[in-house]
Amino acid sequence: MSTSPDSRRRIVLVDDHAMFRTGVRTEIGAAVDIVGEAGDVDQAVKVILETKPEVVLLDVHLPGGGGAEVARRVLATEPDVRFLALSVSDAPEDVIGVIRAGARGYVTKTITGEEIVDGVRRIADGDAVFSPRLAGFVLDAFAGAVDPGSIDEELDRLTQREREVLRLIARGYAYKEVAKELFISVKTVETHVSSVLRKLQLSNRYELTRWATDRRLV
Amino acid sequence: MAGVPDAPPRCVRRTDGKVMGGVAGGLADHLGLLPIHVRLGFIGLAMMGGFGLLLYAALWVVLPQDTAVRTGEQPAGVEAATRQGKRTEGPRRHRVQDAGQLVSIAVLAIGVIALFPHLGGVSTKVFWPLLVGGGGLALLWRQADESQRVRWTSSAPTKLRWLWPLFMTGGWVTVLRTGVGLLLVVVALTWGVSSAAGMDAVNAGLPVLLGAVIGLVLIAGPWMWRMVGDLSEERRERIRSQERADMAAHLHDSVLQTLALIQKQAHDQRAVVRLARSQERDLRQWLYGDQEDADATLRSELRRAAAEVEDNHGVPVEVVMVGDAPLDPALTAVVRAAGEAMVNAAKHSGAPRIDVYAEVEDDRVEVYVRDRGVGFDPDRVGEDRLGVRRSIYERMERHGGRAQVRSGPGEGTEVRLVVDDRDVHGPSPGEGRARGRVRT
Numbered sequence: 001m002s003t004s005p006d007s008r009r010r011i012v013l014v015d016d017h018a019m020f021r022t023g024v025r026t027e028i029g030a031a032v033d034i035v036g037e038a039g040d041v042d043q044a045v046k047v048i049l050e051t052k053p054e055v056v057l058l059d060v061h062l063p064g065g066g067g068a069e070v071a072r073r074v075l076a077t078e079p080d081v082r083f084l085a086l087s088v089s090d091a092p093e094d095v096i097g098v099i100r101a102g103a104r105g106y107v108t109k110t111i112t113g114e115e116i117v118d119g120v121r122r123i124a125d126g127d128a129v130f131s132p133r134l135a136g137f138v139l140d141a142f143a144g145a146v147d148p149g150s151i152d153e154e155l156d157r158l159t160q161r162e163r164e165v166l167r168l169i170a171r172g173y174a175y176k177e178v179a180k181e182l183f184i185s186v187k188t189v190e191t192h193v194s195s196v197l198r199k200l201q202l203s204n205r206y207e208l209t210r211w212a213t214d215r216r217l218v
Numbered sequence: 219m220a221g222v223p224d225a226p227p228r229c230v231r232r233t234d235g236k237v238m239g240g241v242a243g244g245l246a247d248h249l250g251l252l253p254i255h256v257r258l259g260f261i262g263l264a265m266m267g268g269f270g271l272l273l274y275a276a277l278w279v280v281l282p283q284d285t286a287v288r289t290g291e292q293p294a295g296v297e298a299a300t301r302q303g304k305r306t307e308g309p310r311r312h313r314v315q316d317a318g319q320l321v322s323i324a325v326l327a328i329g330v331i332a333l334f335p336h337l338g339g340v341s342t343k344v345f346w347p348l349l350v351g352g353g354g355l356a357l358l359w360r361q362a363d364e365s366q367r368v369r370w371t372s373s374a375p376t377k378l379r380w381l382w383p384l385f386m387t388g389g390w391v392t393v394l395r396t397g398v399g400l401l402l403v404v405v406a407l408t409w410g411v412s413s414a415a416g417m418d419a420v421n422a423g424l425p426v427l428l429g430a431v432i433g434l435v436l437i438a439g440p441w442m443w444r445m446v447g448d449l450s451e452e453r454r455e456r457i458r459s460q461e462r463a464d465m466a467a468h469l470h471d472s473v474l475q476t477l478a479l480i481q482k483q484a485h486d487q488r489a490v491v492r493l494a495r496s497q498e499r500d501l502r503q504w505l506y507g508d509q510e511d512a513d514a515t516l517r518s519e520l521r522r523a524a525a526e527v528e529d530n531h532g533v534p535v536e537v538v539m540v541g542d543a544p545l546d547p548a549l550t551a552v553v554r555a556a557g558e559a560m561v562n563a564a565k566h567s568g569a570p571r572i573d574v575y576a577e578v579e580d581d582r583v584e585v586y587v588r589d590r591g592v593g594f595d596p597d598r599v600g601e602d603r604l605g606v607r608r609s610i611y612e613r614m615e616r617h618g619g620r621a622q623v624r625s626g627p628g629e630g631t632e633v634r635l636v637v638d639d640r641d642v643h644g645p646s647p648g649e650g651r652a653r654g655r656v657r658t
Binding site for chain 2: 016060061062063064065066067068069072089090091094097098101110132133135136139140143167170171172173
């Protein structure tokens, strides 16, 4: 990280509701440096590429293709920009979609300002932010019946440990509490969470396909 | 969606990832095969006296395009976001460029030309007009085919409705294409007739006449066919607009009324939060919820229990579910015990939020109710406190499950409810859902 831990994070707000942007700005404007705002996909990509923020707070539903599109297009040229998805949508496929496009975490819009700031900080530091809801979605997505014939699929499967970590997060535990519960360090929890995220982003295999098929998405 | 009759899975032509008409791709999707296999199959059949070509052409005419069949099957909010282009589209099939289509059509044409002289009995005088006419028809037909993507019944002037598919996609290219197509057909007919005049009337005149009739059928047939399709599409559209009216009514009955209530009770913060929260829950369920949630399953019942606690005690309850199962007596007990745990947390913990996590595995159901409130020392709870013992521990034990309470002063409380050894050979959650429906 080029910035010292106590410096204000530079962030860009992407949401198509100006009212919501104003609200977020009021709540977290004192703790972070909001360097830009955008209301649709094209504008967002432009603003992000111009301002090069550390973290983008990204709405999932956006005119012009959705948050996933923004993440994909920015990450193609600027792989260092980090995204925190912020959504009112309860549709798991929207959330999983934006995570798979490269977002490092997901929080719901009822979250408090403090929690957003905390999430931004964690993401800027290279960590992933899993809300209980996201952990639930991910467990649900990976909870398919085991495909006995295929060894290769095992590569994308969550390990027992990763499942335990996700389960505790889904139960509402903070990382620190997860670490205490499993007798591991917070650093290890973060490693597990990051690797779940990576699997989710890379995983194009059996479970996600099946999960999507079950929901008539593909 | 309610109201729209559930269409059985239908074979459609692809509009993207197609090489020619999208027939092979669509068939492959429908039959669960790889498109390349279907295409090879068609080629193989084509070797047998051209049967594959005929079959392909027939399917091209008969099968609707996928855009015409795609209907809203998603929750209202998700569908709205999709309609407004606010969602990223799912993994799209690679779109083959038009060049690919042109090449394949050209190859097909060359093949036909090369093949024809070898078929005995057809004189070149008939062959060339036929070819020109065929080209014209192909142009006309492709034009109509492409314009089918746009729903035209709504915007077409009623008088010209029949001609609309030819011109509506707009631009001079369309008009040009249609004009050239028509011209080619006319030229072919005149050419055929004039060359027939010098020849044996029966030998030449008959094929040309036959060609003209077939041509007319080919031009009018697809239109007739599609008119029928568009009519049912129009009906579906009407049902959809009724649904939109339902949504407006719903917004009026719920959101607007609640907002009015909130304005009146603005001084009472608790009431405002409670109202807003219950409204949020209601709308979420309506916009993004599973349709199946209406049935009595663990998921729906836990949500209902959580909603009750939210409404009665003003504490938000966040429910996260993994998997689902139909309610049986044991799960009903789990739901009741979880409800009791939520009520306790809301009443005594002072926590701002309660987390509920439920996971259904093949042979085990676990539910966790957690708060980050004041907590208590479980060992020092008096014997007179019957709530936890009767409603949680004993209820779970009666149904072959168990409960654990973890708590400590200042650490919050977590109640774990488990039912093991459920009927492992019972129906899977999917089938179980149906069973649950029958029972309730």
